[in-house]
Amino acid sequence: MLIIGIGGGTGSGKTTVVRKIIESLPDNSVAVIPQDSYYNDQSNLPLEVRKQTNFDHPDAFEWPLLAKQIEQLRRGQAIEQPTYSYITCTRLEETVHVEPKDVIIVEGIMALYDKSLRDLMDLKIFVDAGADERLLRVIQRDIAERGHPLDMLISKYRNVLKPMHDEFIEPTKQFADIIIPNGGNNDRAIAMMQMYIRAGLGIVD
DSSP, X not given: OEEEEEEOOTXXXXXXXXXXXXXXXXXXXXXXXXXXXXXXXOTTSOXXXXXXXXXXXXXXXXXXXXHHHHHHHHTTOOXXXXXXXXXXXXEEXXXXXXXXXXXXXXXXXXXXXXXXXXXXXXXXXXXXXXXXXXXXXXXXXXXXXXXXXXXXXXXXXXIIIHHHIIIIIGGGGGGOSEEETTXXXXXXXXXXXXXXXXXXXXXXX
């Protein structure tokens, strides 16, 4: 089993890198654990308070639960991955059953932030992209998928995304074994990463 952490800023191309890893491996050999599923349960708080949550701050995540469940998968045990609702800003009752696979990918903006989680990883990847490119991707995504107005997105970037990225996400680059510049568009870097993972699993082309 290989446990891979994939971190990087919002809009850096993490999802594309994850997809290309999955495409390069045998069917049903990868389980993806989204860090976003491990936001703290805030059901004990009023909705007005929950809506003020800074989702780009490390304190928003339940790190011990995430590390515990990755450790369980490493030991060959299935987990019940939590699910989170951005509408109610708290955890849902439903869970996702995840069986151990040959490759476990932990993906999220701060996947490389917590030391106890990093220590469980066999390979740590930071997906990098310029600030302008990340901003454009966030704007395109959030307007198309979430209907957010442009002025709100620009304000969010200035007041939340950029300062949180600079303080908490960018520094995790130092923990990466592999840095992929230009996000999911760097075909050579991704090809090298794919070869490394396949070799680690004993897959011979």
